[in-house]
Amino acid sequence: MCFDRGYQMIDTQIIQFEVIVLLITWTTLLYFQKSKTLNNDVDITYFTQFIKKNGGNHLSHLTYMQDKDVYWAQEKQVAFIYKIIANKAVVLGDPLGDQVLLKRALVEFNDYCQKAGIKPIYYQICPENMQYYHELGYTFRKIGEEGIVSLDTFSLTGKNGAKLRSTLNKFTRNSYTFRVLQPPYSKELLQELTSVSNNWLANKKEKGFSVVAYSDDYVSNFPIGVIEESNGRIVAFATIATDYKNNVTIDLMRKHQESPAGTMDVMFVHILNWAKGNGYNSCSLGMAPLANVGQSKDAFFSEKLLRIAYEKGNKYYNFKGLFYFKTKFATNWEPKYVAYTKSPFPVILLQLMMLINSDANRKPKLSIDMIKKLFLIKKEGGLS
Numbered sequence: 036m037c038f039d040r041g042y043q044m045i046d047t048q049i050i051q052f053e054v055i056v057l058l059i060t061w062t063t064l065l066y067f068q069k070s071k072t073l074n075n076d077v078d079i080t081y082f083t084q085f086i087k088k089n090g091g092n093h094l095s096h097l098t099y100m101q102d103k104d105v106y107w108a109q110e111k112q113v114a115f116i117y118k119i120i121a122n123k124a125v126v127l128g129d130p131l132g133d134q135v136l137l138k139r140a141l142v143e144f145n146d147y148c149q150k151a152g153i154k155p156i157y158y159q160i161c162p163e164n165m166q167y168y169h170e171l172g173y174t175f176r177k178i179g180e181e182g183i184v185s186l187d188t189f190s191l192t193g194k195n196g197a198k199l200r201s202t203l204n205k206f207t208r209n210s211y212t213f214r215v216l217q218p219p220y221s222k223e224l225l226q227e228l229t230s231v232s233n234n235w236l237a238n239k240k241e242k243g244f245s246v247v248a249y250s251d252d253y254v255s256n257f258p259i260g261v262i263e264e265s266n267g268r269i270v271a272f273a274t275i276a277t278d279y280k281n282n283v284t285i286d287l288m289r290k291h292q293e294s295p296a297g298t299m300d301v302m303f304v305h306i307l308n309w310a311k312g313n314g315y316n317s318c319s320l321g322m323a324p325l326a327n328v329g330q331s332k333d334a335f336f337s338e339k340l341l342r343i344a345y346e347k348g349n350k351y352y353n354f355k356g357l358f359y360f361k362t363k364f365a366t367n368w369e370p371k372y373v374a375y376t377k378s379p380f381p382v383i384l385l386q387l388m389m390l391i392n393s394d395a396n397r398k399p400k401l402s403i404d405m406i407k408k409l410f411l412i413k414k415e416g417g418l419s
Contacts, residue, residue: 118244284321323358
């Protein structure tokens, strides 16, 4: 197979590449710890009014984590959701708002960043807008695919839905129930959700930026789907965000470690049926990182390395498991890209990892362990 030959061809290059990356990282380590600032704090009330009027996307709800800033362009008709890391402004998704003004808004934000000595990076942009970034000199790398469920065709009937129907029926027989709760929430409910979240986390730390983290304030902005035992005890929950364009996103998902196998399958089925019954058009399942990246023998070398991370890095992050889970439901897959200019791609990957691995209460920090995770390097050297 072409992909197998690709492995053989780049084996020696990988070792050289690791050394180069480590040298680059070592010489810039101190510099990366000092981030510039732009000071564009978020007025959540105004932001909510803006997306209700203009619509958001599958990432816009993450603004409510309040670990990012918003730059308003074109007289507040376009919004850039971003976070600063070193000398980069990493924009989460495509800018929101009046898409007719998108190109001018990109130029405006570029000028703004240039005056501040900062380079913009766009993370998880959509294919239909790539022409505008291209005209401004951006380079692209694919970083995954977003799973989307077309709700008008979603159904558990037929052979394809047999396994999910069986799981759903088992939960029904065992007296598990599902319901969607609406804010505002009581203190007692939030305490129960916190308990489920903490149980799921165990000794892990929350992440940030493009990966949602639990907080009472955050979940209080959204409807919440819950699965309960017969005694009313919540064993799993998921927040349901809307883009105000008749689409929803299954957002923060947490379950108790003692919940039955298949709990999240049942959660997804119920939420998709709920969304379909409430007239929504589609449901985003979020991005599956590195899914279908670097498969071609003609792919960029950096994307081939990402493919190796996808294939061999599952002890650090469950890339394959997440993609497989979403394939149970997704009817469409949309590629997502990172757009950047005049920066080494390995450095950008490290900075993205720093953002994602730091929640709102922790400053992004680069560590040697993070570098090893990125390039799948064992302690004794070489690829793991």
